[in-house]
Amino acid sequence: MYLEKIRQENPLIHSMTNVVVTNFTANGLLALxxxxxxxxxxxxxxxxxxxxxxxxxxxxxxxxxxxxxxxxAGKSANEVGVPVVLDPVGAGATALRTESAKRILEEVNVTVLRGNAGEISSLVGIEVQVKGVDGAVEGEYTEIASEAARLFKCLTVVTGEVDIVSDGHENYAVANGHPWLTKVVGTGCLLGGILASFLAVAKGEEVNALQAGLAYYGIAAEKAFERTKEQGIASFQIEFLNQLQSLTDQDVDQLKK
Structure with a gap:
């Protein structure tokens, strides 16, 4: 349902993303x-x-x-009801990153906060060890996601081996994906754009749309790995874009974990 809507409506996704991943993000959104x-x-x-x-x-x-x-940009989007996704890359690694993410959350009505467990934990005040922009934390992802959703009054997605979507009251898990996603720079950042695209057509079904977006992304990685595991991660990256283009809503419904 959501994939079909995205491909029919071709929503414009305003991506204020980082210089490392601009090209990959643009190509991934086009593939979607x-x-x-x-x-x-x-x-x-x-x-x-x-x-x-x-x-x-x-x-x-x-x-x-x-x-x-x-x-x-965020305040302007809020004025007209455009959904906003914040990816607090590296929050917890430096004071600048943590404070900048918190400032955005304070001044902009963020629809979805999406990050890994280390990043989100740092924003809710849980002390964890964060290395670079790839945060790591031990503990229950659902508790982190729930706390962030309640504190910042927005939907929260904590990504990891199992992804968690939380509205602060209910938590939903999506287990699709593959470890090779961590071997390609920009896959986490592109996910933010993918989820933004699903939100663009959600029309009141934001939680369901986020789960579908996470499953779609993870299934694309699983299929890409099966086709390229003998070739390596460079081939995986290309095939991953192919899968983002070719997957259907029926694939997502059948293969979602």
């Missing part, structure tokens, strides 16, 4: 059937956010100017 646009200048982000189907804010290579532009 969405329409990516990368606009960063504070002079235009408000206008772009208002005409988008969804807005992605990713602080992977942040600067003070970028955070200011993200807040301008």
């Amino acid at each position: 059937g969405a329409s990516p646009v990368m606009a960063y200048a504070k002079e235009e982000v408000a206008d772009m956010a208002k005409v988008a189907g969804a807005l992605l804010l990713n602080i992977g290579t942040l600067s003070h100017e970028q955070v200011e532009a993200m807040i301008i």
Whole structure:
């Protein structure tokens, strides 16, 4: 249902993402059937956010100017009801990253907060050891997701071996995926754009749409691995984009874990 809607409506996804993953994010969104646009200048982000189907804010290579532009875009999106996804890349690794993510959460009505357990834990005040932008934490992902959803009053997605979606009261698990996703730079960041695309067509079914988006992404990785496990991760990356393009809603329904 959601894939068909995305491919029919071709939603514009305003992606304020990091310089490391821009190309991969754009190609992944095109493979899905969405329409990516990368606009960063504070002079235009408000206008772009208002005409988008969804807005992605990713602080992977942040600067003070970028955070200011993200807040301008986020507030503009809020004015017209455009969903906002925040990916707090590396939160917990440095004070700048943690404080910038918290500032965005304070000033923008974020629809979905998506990060790994280490990143989300740092934002809710749970002390964990974070290495670079790839956070790691021991403990119950559902508790972290629930606490963040309640604290920030938004849906929260904590990704890992099993992904958790929480609205602060109910938690939902999605177990699709493959470890090779961690071998390709940008797969986590692209996921933020994929979830933004699903939100763009959710129309009141945000929790269901997030679960479908996570399953779709994980199934694409599983299928890509099966086709390229003898070749290696470079072939996996290309096949992963192929699978993002070819998967159907029926595939997601049948293969969701």
